[in-house]
Amino acid sequence: MVDIKTRLPTPEPFISPETRPFWTAAKQGRLDLPFCKSCNHPIWYPKAFCGACGSLDVEWRQVSGEGKIYSYTQVHRGEGPYRDVENYVLALVDIDEGARVLTNIVDADPASLTIGQRVRVVFHEAGDAAALPRFVPAK
Amino acid sequence: MSIRGKAHIAGVYEHPARDLPDHSVQQIHAECAIGALADAGLSVRDVDGFFSTGQLGFGGVSLTEYLGLNPSYIDGTFTGGSSYLAHVGHAAAAIAAGKCRVALITQGAKVRGVIRGAKHTADTPEFPFETVYGETNAGIYALAARRHMHEFGTTAEQLAAVKVAASEYAQFNPHALLRKRVTVEDVVNSPMIADPLHRLDCCVVTDGGGAIVVVSPEIARSLNRPLVSVLGHAEAIKHSGLGPNDLTSTGATASAPRALAEAGVALSDIDYASIYDSFTITVIMTLEDLGFCKKGQGGAFVASGALGLDGVIPVNTDGGGLCNNHPGYQGGLVKIVEAVRQLRGEATPQTQVRDCKLAIAHGTGGGMLRQASVSLVLGRSDA
Numbered sequence A: 001m002v003d004i005k006t007r008l009p010t011p012e013p014f015i016s017p018e019t020r021p022f023w024t025a026a027k028q029g030r031l032d033l034p035f036c037k038s039c040n041h042p043i044w045y046p047k048a049f050c051g052a053c054g055s056l057d058v059e060w061r062q063v064s065g066e067g068k069i070y071s072y073t074q075v076h077r078g079e080g081p082y083r084d085v086e087n088y089v090l091a092l093v094d095i096d097e098g099a100r101v102l103t104n105i106v107d108a109d110p111a112s113l114t115i116g117q118r119v120r121v122v123f124h125e126a127g128d129a130a131a132l133p134r135f136v137p138a139k
Numbered sequence B: 001m002s003i004r005g006k007a008h009i010a011g012v013y014e015h016p017a018r019d020l021p022d023h024s025v026q027q028i029h030a031e032c033a034i035g036a037l038a039d040a041g042l043s044v045r046d047v048d049g050f051f052s053t054g055q056l057g058f059g060g061v062s063l064t065e066y067l068g069l070n071p072s073y074i075d076g077t078f079t080g081g082s083s084y085l086a087h088v089g090h091a092a093a094a095i096a097a098g099k100c101r102v103a104l105i106t107q108g109a110k111v112r113g114v115i116r117g118a119k120h121t122a123d124t125p126e127f128p129f130e131t132v133y134g135e136t137n138a139g140i141y142a143l144a145a146r147r148h149m150h151e152f153g154t155t156a157e158q159l160a161a162v163k164v165a166a167s168e169y170a171q172f173n174p175h176a177l178l179r180k181r182v183t184v185e186d187v188v189n190s191p192m193i194a195d196p197l198h199r200l201d202c203c204v205v206t207d208g209g210g211a212i213v214v215v216s217p218e219i220a221r222s223l224n225r226p227l228v229s230v231l232g233h234a235e236a237i238k239h240s241g242l243g244p245n246d247l248t249s250t251g252a253t254a255s256a257p258r259a260l261a262e263a264g265v266a267l268s269d270i271d272y273a274s275i276y277d278s279f280t281i282t283v284i285m286t287l288e289d290l291g292f293c294k295k296g297q298g299g300a301f302v303a304s305g306a307l308g309l310d311g312v313i314p315v316n317t318d319g320g321g322l323c324n325n326h327p328g329y330q331g332g333l334v335k336i337v338e339a340v341r342q343l344r345g346e347a348t349p350q351t352q353v354r355d356c357k358l359a360i361a362h363g364t365g366g367g368m369l370r371q372a373s374v375s376l377v378l379g380r381s382d383a
């Protein structure tokens, strides 16, 4: 599938019972992350374990979906589902609650992007059970 | 317990081909195994330890059957391109512990002309959150390069200087995939792959591989070959499991000091360095993290000509992964082979470091989101 507005592929992610809450929340328009109930650490990538303190006691919490660009690149040679995409922006975004996530920046002129720029999450449908969190420049 | 001087590299082999359409992967392993054992003056019957990445068939077991080995020790450590540096360290430790006496490490790869598809996601916990966004190796290293530029003022021309240095060496390597000398302008004018990385900032894609034979001191003394001692080895894994991972440094900051300490040498004693060069930025960051220059100064360091034969530290004198060979996206084994050639005085004459006594080989496996750094310090027997 392809997101009509950005023309980017929206591959269906591999979903396991462990990670389903993340994708379900995204489908419903929320960015939820696991947090450790023992040490309050935000956990990325999503999983049912806190590597910071070794706890199995984690809970899903909604986060703001706002953050800033840590780094970005315009990829001209995609692979897999992105092989036929002329170019797209791959980025690492530091979301305000403390996770650094790999994503795409969409609806922006790549030449206008800067490290440190504020961005906010948008969601692109990816199959029946998930949506992909991507980011756009914040107003 | 230290491995210092408890094991020696007696044989090395780099497959001379870069494109092997009619070989099976196991055939490549076999040709490399025979090549390295012949270099050592040993045969498959002498092997009692086998080391591979375990990516082919049923882990390393399939290859022991194919090669007819009867090992008392087997290791299938896989850390991406740095695997083979880990294997040398593990082989030295196994030999020091008396588990085996002749350790064979092999690599075989066949990737030319294969279109890379979507990465396997079902059994890799992190991939579902990355591959859906069009993650590529070059894209991830491009994120590192842009951040390095942002923090330290590194330029595209400085990145290009790494490729230029590699091509200066590669012109003398008859087996190098790319032997043509290139300029900074050639690099920055080559097609953009993932900005700021151009095509010539990226390593070559080759078939082939190689092999290494590590032996105990008493076996080494019985062989009629110049001996290379395994002096130090250390590994460091860098990931985001404890919080956001920075993209401007590598695990070399942790592995190199431990490897040098085990070897009992200082970085300033090192005569030659094989440095993992998946991309030009990989070399700049690793040089900084090994300590050849200050953090953030890697760009200026490479642009000063530091990597040349008469520079501060000759690097990748075979042309490296950027020009010579990067079999199956894993450049670690070839890095060791060139370090051994230098220490034996068997490098291509135009690229031989004079009186090369001590070398470091450093591998970066994985990518910048998570990686396995392995540092290996090797020395001539009189070092």
Ligand SMILES: [Zn+2]
Residues within 6 Å of the ligand: A036, A037, A038, A039, A040, A041, A050, A051, A052, A053, A054, A055
């Ligand atoms: Zn915790």
